[in-house]
Amino acid sequence: MHREPRPSWAIETRGLSKAYGSVPVLKGLDLQVRRGSVFALLGPNGAGKTTTVRILATLARADTGQATVAGHDVVAARSRVRRAISLTGQYAALDEEQTGLENLRMMARLRGRSPAAARRRAAELLERFALTGAGDRRVSTYSGGMRRRLDIAAGLVGDPEVVFLDEPTTGLDPRSRRTMWATVGSLAGAGVTVFLTTQYLEEADQLADRVAVLDRGRIRAEGTPEELKKTVTAQRLDLTMAGSAAYQALVGRLGGRALHRAPEELVLGVATDGSAAHVRALLDELDPTREQVARFALHSATLDDVFLELTHE
Template identity: 55%
Template sequence: MPSSVMPMPSNGDGQEPSAAVSAVGLRKSYGDKVVLDGIDLRIPAGTVFALLGPNGAGKTTAVKILSTLISADGGQAQVAGHDLAADPQGVRAAIGVTGQFSAVDGLITGEENMLLMADLHHLTKQEGRRVAAELLERFDLVEAAKKPASTYSGGMKRRLDIAMTLVGKPRIIFLDEPTTGLDPRSRHNMWGIIRELVSDGVTVFLTTQYLDEADELADRIAVLNDGKIAAEGTAEELKRLIPGGHVRLRFSDPATYQAAAVALREVARDDEALALQILCDGSQRELRAILDWLDAAEIEADELTVHTPDLDDVFFALTGGNNVPNQSTPPNPSKETVR
């Protein structure tokens, strides 16, 4: 599939919103292995940006470069208005980073982890205790604050990790696969935390292998494959890149099914399931035309469902289906029974 990048929305006066993160031609190689092959990014302030890609696509490398943990081989980038190469200290002062693996020290308590982070940010003892107490309460960790962090569940450790990140009041937070290994309830709790951060004006750069996570949270999504941005846009814009929307009619009576198959003709048949599939882009106009067509042919299906392409379809089309992302999620919400 050809690369496709959707235009950025304007702020209403014809100008693009200010960028929290921007990069042009970002490159990184390890020996002969090209990890990032000249990627461009522009992330508006106060939004969630999700970077998707197969394992080894370069998502973590992009985060490490933009958070000054490693240097790029080429290209330019600005984070929070600071040039990545010329002012890395300014970048570090404006960002927070939470990786796949918690930075929490399990040998000390949650509160002590928070106070240690406050010391690293040069807060006074009084200010550090105040900030720690506020964040422990915000992330529902007050009861566990005096217990060793090694006793925390995975979700609690991840919440503590983000709370520690917020001690420095970052304007931009990089979350590198923040829900990896969490149970569904903890994942949904983390989603709520991310939404709260954005409502406070924080910009979130999210990498994830959970496609439903990107669909649920991100204002814009980019798909990284073979070191390049294969496509970028809103979830709905990306879904429109992929053909394959259809209406599925299911019948319980074999005779009715056969009559419908003969009457409709241009359909895909599933004789075992007694189901017919009609191409449809999911629009109200096309769906109404199909319903009118069925009424005119006096065909009454027992069940009619509409399927529109989802991020799974986008991911597989853009990456060739290699390195299947984590799919431990509920059934596809884009399949909706309408009749």
């Protein structure tokens, strides 16, 4: 009998739990991240995202459970894990008095490369991250997006198998954020496994092959962005009511059928398959007099809907 080969996981956890004092942060975390993929861990503040990254990067120990990164146990083979990974946090860890080139050369020398090899590697990374023109400038003159790109470049000096990006676009403007997205995409294209934590739902939707939603230390759902969206509803009909009385009346009639409520905007959302026939039927059912609904719009489900549904934010 032919058996399918076991998938090759870059990261695998089983039953990870962690508490700080009497406060539980992780409660039996199980994850599997395929090699060469982009995996996004979503969750509100305090959900346990950064604690998960710290455990996987060997900066903290779980109270119970096991974890392997790049095939190595994070406790028993801590040094091997550290050689196989790169970690970039929310704020760039760079020497601002040195130039971008000097930062990268220093990192390469610390990784054991010869002076000539360090210069070559630094030049390669500056070009790869579109920083060649700024390579001779002090990092203190860099914009936030440039610093973040240089920080990731510094982490790639040692050719890591797994890159952890802990909320890497926090504080960046929209243009810099999109530049970072292109950078992350290029990492995955080169075969590097990217483990991304973020609060930006659009970011996960754009970048991730798979997404897990973490809330209060537990995984609430996991799948591709499209799979997660279907758990909410593929389409939603948003109704803007003619007034507060009409809004409250429809809230009472819909009950649990209301997928979305925005009382300040007088908007209610209900599930639909998106077809014209179903939309007409819903409008006839919910506004038979054609006086209570001021306007309507079809809304495709987003990861924001999934996030709000699963984390009850």
